[in-house]
Amino acid sequence: MARSLARRSRAHRARRPALVRPIRRIVTVLCVMLPICGAQAGQRGFDSTHAAAVWGAALAFMAPRTLQPLGIPRMAVWGLSGITALDSDLTVQEQSGKLLLFGPNRVIFATLAPPVGDAAKWGVACAAVAAHAFAASPTIERAGTGGMIRSFFDELFNHFDPYSRYVAPREAATERALRLGLGGIGMTLARxxxxxxxxxxxxxxxxxxxxxxxxxxxxxxxxxxxxxxxxxxxxxxxxxxxxxxxxxxxxxxxxxxxxxxxxxxxxPTQSVTGQIDDGIAHIRVLGFDHGTARQFAAVLAQLVQAQPAPKGIVIDLRGNRGGVLRQSVLSLDTLLSQGTIIHTIGRDPAANKVWHAEGADIAHGLPVVVLVDGGTASAAEVFSAAIADNDRGVVLGSATLGKGLVQSVTELPGGGELFVTWSRMIAPRGWPLQSLGVFPQVCTSLGTDQLAKQINALRHGVDLLAKPLAETRAARAPMPLAEVLALREACPAAIGGNGYERAAAALIDHPAAYRAALIRPLLPHARAGG
Known part of the structure; x- marks a missing residue:
């Protein structure tokens, strides 16, 4: 049969020589394409190598940094609960030194648990369990490697605070671009x-x-x-x-x-704008991004040098969700020449730091009023607390969000990012920012009538919020939730509202009212630090 085909092939070549090259090219293309098709089919399987690298790096990064000592095995098992989240017929347990993957009425896979402190080997073990779950479950197979990795972190961070999280590679690239800045020309303005x-x-x-x-x-x-x-x-x-x-x-x-x-x-994003209205310098800070401190210093310097000189400064942090802590600290250096800005406390020694003011007050003591609301958070709360606790200005508005946790960020193999809470922020006078937030010296969320009463009382040297202010500044972590809620109720968080600018102007126009609203006269013996 083979010899017959060979004779036919030779006869065919003799009659049709022009087709030789095209046929050879087709055969060559098929030979090249088949391995590629095989590779593409392989990519549909679970990528154990990639998952092991991602999870191992994440566990190694988290182990020394979490606020409480959790241990790599516990975090790994929490993460593997992501298998159950995708397919409720599968569960993972650690028993007698083994990692066990259970299906309905049977053990699908078992492997020895790695040494307690070896994050890389735990990453490999987790990937092996996930690969067998992938092979056993069409639901997990449809989720793919990326879906399994995300589910691992979703379940892991269910045991953490709301701010610790995993960001997949594509979203992480977008977030990095936003942190670095959008398209622009690199210019800040004031009017x-x-x-x-x-x-x-x-x-x-x-x-x-x-x-x-x-x-x-x-x-x-x-x-x-x-x-x-x-x-x-x-x-x-x-x-x-x-x-x-x-x-x-x-x-x-x-x-x-x-x-x-x-x-x-x-x-860098243009996050600071400024202008002078009715003799008062107004500065709006949208967020504390890379470059914010430089922009803040430039706008502040421009406004305070205006002629005629402004009689006071209003800094609007309403809706400011925070950002980079260091940018908040550097911005404060333009208003504070001394004093504590914030104290961070964590389990990792590198997380423990006291930030001190190291700049110069380029506003030369002009009255400062900081506007806040329930959307003011994180680094913006640090700014507000430092201004109030160092007696440099008056915070006006409602109780702020109360995000007093700091995240450490790392890039994982493949381009994803991990945000892990590793420290708590303590205000200069020792009270915790987390949950409690910043309690303002002048409250706008109790209604316009109450706001008018507060301003009128301050003009006569009487602070109607003296008691709740003293109680919030005397608070110390940890705090029961009921106590936190009771303290915040005296000036509940609110978004928006009327009367902010008018009240700020009233404080700046009446020095006696401004002085009466400052913290130090209320708490002359309060200690700084945590």
Whole structure:
């Protein structure tokens, strides 16, 4: 039969020589494609190597950092509960030194538990269990390797605080881009009357490379008059897709206006804006991102040097969800020349730190009022607490969110990220930020009538919130939830509301009321630190 086929093939080649090359090319393509198809089929299986690397790295990172000593085996078994979360017919237990995967009425897989402290081997063991679950369950197979990895962390972090979490590679890349900044030109603005001035330029940004410098006036964006728009709106217009073009009309000093075309690039987010209204400098801080401290210092310096000089400063942190702790600390260095800013306490020695003010008050003692609400959190709460506890200003608004935990972040194999709570934040006077939040010196959430009564009483040297303020500053961790709720009830958290700006202006316009609202007269013997 083979010889017959060979003879036919030779006869065929003799009659059809032109088809030889195409047939050979087809055979060659098939030979190349088949291994690729096999590889693609293999990728549909569970990637034990990748899962082991991710879980091993995560367990190694978490073990020394969690607030309570949990141990690698316990965390691994918690994570493997993600198998049950995907398929309730499967469960995982650690018994007699073994990891056991159970199915309905049988043991599907068993492996020896690794040494207690070997995170890498626990990662391998967890991946082996997950691979057998993958083979036994169509539901887990449909979830894929990525779904199994995510379910592991979902179940693990069910035993943690709300802020510890895993972020999958694609979402992590997006979050990293947001932390680093969106497309823009690297420029901060402030407005005094109808003049919009450039207060800061990010080094190596498109604005910097074009020769734009602080002190120049911004006249128009894409032909639209800048003087007619709020500063916050102008900052939003400067941002846009990376690579998109923008036209700026600039006046350098007393020179003639000139229009410059720039391409937006990746620069730190413009998180600080400022302007002067009715003789009061207003600064809005959207979040404490990379670059916020530099922007804050530039805007503050520009506003306090205005002529006529402002009579006070209002810093708006409403809705500010926090961000990078160090950026909050560096921002405070522009208002505090001494004193404790925050104390962080954790199990890992590297988490224990006392942050002290190391700057200079470039506002030269001008009255400061910080606006907060129930959406003010984390690094923004650190800023508010430090201003109040160091007697540098008055916090006005409602009780804040109460996020007083600090997360340590690591990038995992494959590009995912792990956020693990590793320390608690303690305010300068020793009270915990977690759950309690910042209790304001002037409360807006009790209604406009009560707010008016507070301001009027402060003008006469009487603080109606003296008792709850003293109680919150005397609080110490750990605190029962009932006690936390009772303290916060005196000025409940609220989002939005009326009267903030009017009340802030009333404090700045009446020095006696401002002094009466400061913390130190209420707590002359309060101790700093935790």
């Amino acid at each position: 005094h009357d109808r003049i919009v001035t450039i207060t800061g330029v990010t080094p190596s940004s498109p604005a910097d490379r074009a020769g734009i410098a602080p002190g120049m006036q911004l006249l128009a964006i894409d032909g639209r008059d800048a003087a007619a728009q709020p500063v916050a709106q102008l900052q939003q217009e400067l941002a846009g897709p990376i690579g998109s073009m923008i036209d700026l009309t600039i006046r350098p000093g007393h020179s003639l206006p000139q229009t410059i075309t720039l391409a937006r690039a990746l620069v």
